[in-house]
Structure formats: C-alpha cells, structure tokens
Amino acid sequence: MKAVVYEGPREFSITEVTIPTPDPNQVLIKVATCGVCKTDVHIHNGEFLAEFPLTPGHEFAGEVVQVGTQVADVQLGDRVVVDNTILCGHCYYCKRSQPLYCKNFYSLGVNRPGGFAEYVVANHDKVFSIGSLSFDEAAMIEPTSCAIHGMDVIDLRPGDDVLMFGTGPTGIVLAQLLRYCGASNLVIVGSDPVKLDLVGRLARADTIQMDRSHYDFHTQELMKKYPEGFDVVIDATGAVQVLQQCPKFAKFGGKIVVYGVTHESDTITLSPYEIFHKELKILGSFAQTHCFDRAIKYLQLGLVNVKGIISHRFHLDQFNEALEQVSTGKGHVKVIVDMRQ
Ligand SMILES: [Zn+2]
Ligand SMILES: [Zn+2]
Numbered sequence: 001m002k003a004v005v006y007e008g009p010r011e012f013s014i015t016e017v018t019i020p021t022p023d024p025n026q027v028l029i030k031v032a033t034c035g036v037c038k039t040d041v042h043i044h045n046g047e048f049l050a051e052f053p054l055t056p057g058h059e060f061a062g063e064v065v066q067v068g069t070q071v072a073d074v075q076l077g078d079r080v081v082v083d084n085t086i087l088c089g090h091c092y093y094c095k096r097s098q099p100l101y102c103k104n105f106y107s108l109g110v111n112r113p114g115g116f117a118e119y120v121v122a123n124h125d126k127v128f129s130i131g132s133l134s135f136d137e138a139a140m141i142e143p144t145s146c147a148i149h150g151m152d153v154i155d156l157r158p159g160d161d162v163l164m165f166g167t168g169p170t171g172i173v174l175a176q177l178l179r180y181c182g183a184s185n186l187v188i189v190g191s192d193p194v195k196l197d198l199v200g201r202l203a204r205a206d207t208i209q210m211d212r213s214h215y216d217f218h219t220q221e222l223m224k225k226y227p228e229g230f231d232v233v234i235d236a237t238g239a240v241q242v243l244q245q246c247p248k249f250a251k252f253g254g255k256i257v258v259y260g261v262t263h264e265s266d267t268i269t270l271s272p273y274e275i276f277h278k279e280l281k282i283l284g285s286f287a288q289t290h291c292f293d294r295a296i297k298y299l300q301l302g303l304v305n306v307k308g309i310i311s312h313r314f315h316l317d318q319f320n321e322a323l324e325q326v327s328t329g330k331g332h333v334k335v336i337v338d339m340r341q
Pocket of ligand 2: 091103
C-alpha cells in the first residue's frame with residue numbers, strides 16, 4: 001500500500017509499504033479521508049510527541065475491511081472513525097482515572113502509524129460507527145472531539161461572555177459549541193475575512209477583523225464595544241503575540257484558555273500581580289480522549305455544522321502540497337487528503 005513515511009523531522013517520502021495485519025483485538029481500515037491540521041506541521045518539525053519513523057495522520061475515517069479474530073463489536077464494511085489515542089491503563093495517571101495525562105500516551109499519527117496511508121490498523125475499542133455522516137464530515141470528528149474536551153476544560157456558565165482569537169477549523173467548531181452551550185456575548189477575532197464570515201454565521205457570533213501588524217485596531221474596537229471584558233478569553237491561534245494580549249480582555253475572575261498549539265520553545269510574559277488581583281484562571285486544553293461519542297452525536301444532530309468547511313482536497317501523492325497549504329498557504333479552511341479520488 002501507499003503511505004507517507006517520515007524517517008525523521010522534515011524527511012518524508014510517499015512510498016510502498018506492507019499492508020498491516022490486525023492483531024486479534026484490532027481491525028484494518030481502508031482510509032477514505034484524513035484531515036491535515038497544524039499539529040501535522042508541528043509533527044513534521046519533530047514537535048508534539050512525534051516519534052520516528054512515522055506515518056502521520058490522526059483525523060481519519062474509512063471502511064472496515066478486515067476484523068481481528070477476537071473482535072465482535074465491529075463488522076466488515078462498517079463506516080468508521082477512530083479515536084486515535086491509545087492509553088496504557090496502568091501508569092500513575094491511568095490508575096487515577098486521568099487517562100489524558102497517561103505517561104505512555106500513544107496516538108495514531110503522532111507516535112504510532114496513522115491515516116496518511118491507504119490502510120491503518122486500530123484497536124476495536126477505539127472504533128466508532130459514523131452512521132449517516134459523510135466521510136468528509138467524519139474527517140472533522142477528531143477536531144470536534146478536541147473542541148468538546150475544550151468545553152469540558154472551559155466549564156462554561158450560561159450567560160458567560162466569551163472572546164476567542166482564531167478562526168481555524170477547530171476554532172470554528174469550538175465557537176459553535178460555545179454558542180450552543182450558553183455563551184451570551186460571543187466575539188471571534190481573526191485575520192481572514194472569509195473564515196470570520198463563516199464562523200460568524202455558524203456560531204451566530206460577533207466578528208472583529210484583526211490586522212496582524214496593528215493589534216491596536218482590534219484592541220480598541222474590543223475595549224469600546226465590550227468595556228467590561230469577557231468571562232472567558234480563548235487563544236485558538238497558537239500565536240504567542242496573540243496569547244500575550246489575552247489577560248487584558250479578561251474580566252475579574254475570568255479564564256484564559258490556551259487552546260491553540262504554540263511552538264514548544266515559545267514563552268509569554270505574565271503579570272503575577274494581574275493574575276492575583278483579577279483572580280485570573282489560566283487553563284490549558286490538550287487534545288482529547290473519550291470525547292468521540294459526544295462529538296459524533298453533535299455532528300449527527302447538526303448542532304455542530306462542518307458541511308462546507310473543507311476548502312482544499314489533495315491526493316495522498318500530494319501530501320507535500322497539502323502540508324504546505326496548512327503551514328504557509330492562504331485562503332483555506334479545512335484541508336484533507338482524500339483517498340477516494
Ligand atoms: Zn488535528
Ligand atoms: Zn497510562
């Protein structure tokens with residue numbers, strides 16, 4: 001089968017490899033779609049827990065074509081998506097029922113073979129039926145699961161005022177969850193007018209254009225329109241310059257949420273006095289585990305809408321172009337690798 005294989009950071013080829021054989025508790029999936037996201041760019045650079053050699057791709061869906069001898073709950077031909085996390089079950093955190101902090105956190109497409117390949121194996125207990133969802137929508141289930149985990153972290157109260165920076169695909173999903181789960185003022189700040197328009201419509205949010213070279217513009221507009229600030233301020237850009245600004249928009253008692261992935265070596269400066277005096281809470285939201293069920297339900301019920309979110313589609317052979325589009329390209333919303341074409 002064809003697969004993207006990294007030998008090390010920034011060193012990959014699209015090459016022929018053996019189709020993997022499922023263990024008795026695993027299934028083999030013929031991949032239909034696999035989303036490309038900023039995390040794949042971090043993995044490309046050897047960050048974000050990446051281990052090599054590696055076939056990346058953690059947002060994949062497809063059809064079950066082989067079932068291990070001990071698997072009874074998944075059938076041949078099932079249209080499925082895979083929760084890409086693999087947790088050891090016996091480390092300090094697993095034993096405390098905090099599996100997201102598993103010390104042996106494995107993730108398909110990060111440190112185990114993922115979905116930028118024609119076939120992938122997965123443990124049967126991580127496989128979910130996608131029901132009536134299309135494979136395009138199914139490529140957004142993993143990002144939606146991460147947004148659901150974000151909501152768990154944020155612990156939104158009905159009527160909270162929320163400000164979010166960033167209009168990437170997970171941001172667009174998170175904005176809809178924030179609207180549906182009880183935000184009152186919901187304001188999204190981003191630099192791309194097309195994405196701002198999309199998130200504004202999908203999440204019924206007020207949108208403010210950001211000029212990346214003149215932060216004063218959106219700052220002044222926010223301060224003027226929302227002088228009391230926000231209960232929750234979310235950075236979904238992963239840009240430290242934006243993250244650095246977040247505390248000043250928070251109300252007293254407000255929450256700052258680090259949701260976007262920054263570079264590992266990035267740092268910001270915080271005023272401890274401001275945190276102390278305003279009683280700010282700084283929260284991190286990392287990936288997800290056990291959120292697929294809720295994500296699939298929200299997508300099936302149409303409470304989160306990802307139809308029309310895919311703007312760019314590439315062959316597996318064009319992985320390089322797909323990655324470049326996500327890392328340095330302009331004008332995209334969601335980029336996927338489509339194995340069906
Ligand atoms: Zn992702
Ligand atoms: Zn563990």
